[in-house]
Amino acid sequence: MSDVDKLFAAPLPQVSDFVFDHNVARVFPDMIKRSIPGYPTIVENIGVIAAQYAQPGTLIYDLGCSLGAATQSMRRHLGGADCRILAVDNAEAMVVRCREYLAAQDSMMEELVPATVIQGDILQLELEPCSVVVLNFTLQFIAPEQRLAVLTRIRQALLPDGILVLSEKFRFADPVTQQHLEQVHYAFKRANGYSELEIAQKRSAIENVMLLDTQEAHFERLQAAGFSHACTWFQCLNFGSIMAHA
Structure with a gap:
């Protein structure tokens, strides 16, 4: 259902800021697979984590759901559990x-938890009580000054023993670590068939749109938002995922 990502294969007279439009949606699965090391592991285990922490009769949020990879994973692992998923994206x-x-x-599997997809701005969304919230590479596209408010609202909506799964691309305070992991990430993209031109133009398109935090900054913000504990459960190069407990 998706095409090969060739969005940045030809020289562009001007590289515009990255936008989640129909062109991106068309190639997004290929783009993610070839761009984010460890992505399949993150997505699969979001389902495992959701099955561990989802509470009967509760709501699960996939905020910034894009094409719903995390929602699909949660549905596979939750099966016919007494939950429902609300997936939200602004694009x-x-x-x-x-x-x-x-x-x-739905056509391939039976007894899946119901999932509804809505278009909406998660900065404005009224969050209902819930047991699991997923932000899978979403927070990094929200303005830094608005991130604490988003996490605070999520923490307030989470039921006791609820959990947030927060996946992000990390930056590193140590410049040597940053340089080494960044260079290996570019090597990962080259190994997956991206040219130097594609890598450079994609970097230009996204640098003003995706503003990154260190893991330490994430932990400090999660604590400020009221979460009781947070840990990195997965990291591959400069990408990873955090579990934060209500």
Whole structure:
């Protein structure tokens, strides 16, 4: 259902800021697979974590769901559990295609938890009581000054023993670590068929859109938002995922 990512293969007269439009939605699965080391492991284990912490009769959020990979994983692992998932994204192109993917999953598997996909701004979304919230590479696209407020609202909505899964690309305070991991990440992209031109143009497109935090900054912010404990449960190069407990 997706095409090969060639969005930055030809020289562009001007590289615009990255936008989650229909062109990106069309190639997004290929883009993610070839760009984010460890992504399949993160997505699969979001399902495992959700199955561990989801509480009967409760709501689960996938905020910034893009094409719904995390939602699909949670549905596979939750099976016919007494829960429901609300997947939210602000990009119309992503929402349309996400609904198509979930409909295809419904046709292939029985007894899945119900999942609804809506277009909305998670900065404005009224959060209902919930047991699991997923921010899978979402927070990094929110303005830094708004991140604490988002996490605080999530913490307030989480039920006792609820959990947030927060996946992000990390930056590192130590410049040597930053340089080494960044260079290996570029090598990962080259190994997956991206040219130097594609890597450079994608970097230019995203540098003003995706503003990164260190893991330490994430932990400090999660504590300030009211979470009782947080840990990095997975890291591959400069990408990883954190579990934060209510």
